[in-house]
Amino acid sequence: MAHKNYTTKSNVQMSVQDAQVAVIMVPLPAQGHLNQLLHLSRLITLYNIPVHYVGASTHIRQAKFCVHGFDPLTAKNLHFHEFPTPSFETPPPNPNASHKFPNQLIPSFYATIHLRDPVSSLVRQLLGANHRRVIVTYDSLMTWVVQDVPAIQNAECYRFNSISAFHTFSCIWEARGKPFLAGTEIFEGIPSNENCCTPELWELWSKQESLEGKISSGELFNSSIVIEGLYLDLVAKEISGLNLWAIGPFNPLLLTEQNKDSNKCHQTFDWLDKQEPDSVIYVSFGTSTSLSNKEIEQLAVGLEKSQQKFVWVLRDADKGDVFAGDERRARLSEGYEEGLKGRGIIVRDWAPQLEILAHPSTGGFMSHCGWNSCMESISMGVPIAAWPMHSDQPRNSQLVTKFLKIGLNVRHSCHDELITSDMVENAVRTLMASPERDEMRKRASELSISVKQSIRDGGGNGAEMDSFITHITRCTLPSS
Known part of the structure; x- marks a missing residue:
């Protein structure tokens, strides 16, 4: 993966005390995606960095339901923002559909475009409230919501990949014409992506794909070098010039008495x-x-x-x-x-x-x-x-x-x-x-x-997490 500087958590915590950095989380409104960025929010607050988690009212309510098991000290630094989106009708889940993709969620995905202006306004608001930098971490299917952020001075975006590096690189490998590389033998006979998603999702993806190269300053994975080191390295080579951090698992590894x-x-x-x-x-x-x-x-x-x-x-x-x-x-x-x-x-x-x-x-x-x-x-x-x-x-x-x-x-x-x-x-x-x-x-x-x-007791890869926090709290940003 791209070279990073590592330091200890205690040193990182000391360095961010006066960093005046805030983080905004922009999740896709589906439970598995909401949860991953919610747990990442929990991990970032451990560094005394405020995190602002955004979404429509229904999805913020979903997220808040999961916070009841969090450490109360963590929750104090986690702020929820409910933004209005148009009402929409969704069909019930169809157990007899020819595919299992949850098409009933697609209308809520499309409604997220209405978060674009509120998110940009929140970035400016935080910058005007003594934060010298705002970091926006967004789900890979929420690019269109954050497309205006890179134009705001002292704001940066980082793309969160809610899928495995194995799956990510398998798609890159296919798009590159299936070149022979060490570790790709396992892709032979790999299940086809055809019909695993519906046309509605591919359309949503295609609307955002053209924006991606202009948005992200780095890539985040809920994964670990221990689990996917080979495939993380292969992905990193394909995104030359961008840092990649494998900062998972996000979930707690040692369950506290409070969890239980x-x-x-x-x-x-x-x-x-x-x-x-x-x-x-x-x-x-x-x-x-x-x-x-x-x-x-x-x-x-x-x-x-x-x-x-x-x-x-x-x-x-x-x-x-x-x-x-x-x-x-x-x-x-x-x-x-x-x-x-x-x-x-x-x-x-x-x-x-x-x-x-x-x-x-x-x-x-x-x-x-x-x-x-x-x-x-x-x-x-x-x-x-x-x-x-x-x-x-x-x-x-x-x-x-x-x-x-x-x-x-x-x-x-x-x-x-x-x-x-x-x-x-x-x-x-x-x-x-x-x-x-x-x-x-x-x-x-x-x-x-x-x-x-x-990892640490609360989840998250220690060295990789420290590296990401050190990066986003650094003193200077590249000149535009």
């Missing part, structure tokens, strides 16, 4: 506490995917036939407004839950995923392989049964199974046929009760230990 206390009443923990170590598979497909009734039926039967213990989070995908209206309640066959006889539990609402993955009884994770979930599972040393649904998830699953070798595939891509109960049963048995599981679990545990050694 905030979720200790959740229904899963009384049950998990009674189970044997590494005996339970956690099943969850994130906030953007709705399973069809047929998929739910096959998954339910497969879990039952596997004879393994499980916690299954069975809920619909997020709506454009997560606080509006009732959710579809997916139906299981009559008597299914009662017939589990203590072998599994069904969770119909939000579940504290990080704490469940960290629980000693959890020994596997059936996941859609969203990047947040991958990082959390890697952090806690839990091997993955990969069932990718859309977007970057098929390629994340390849990183997990072929490169890191800490999991197996339930299916490989967005285009595979319907998952059957036999496929679910085989995947769960292999992950939880086969000779192969020991090697996957050993590698997952070793990777988790290496990641934890590279």
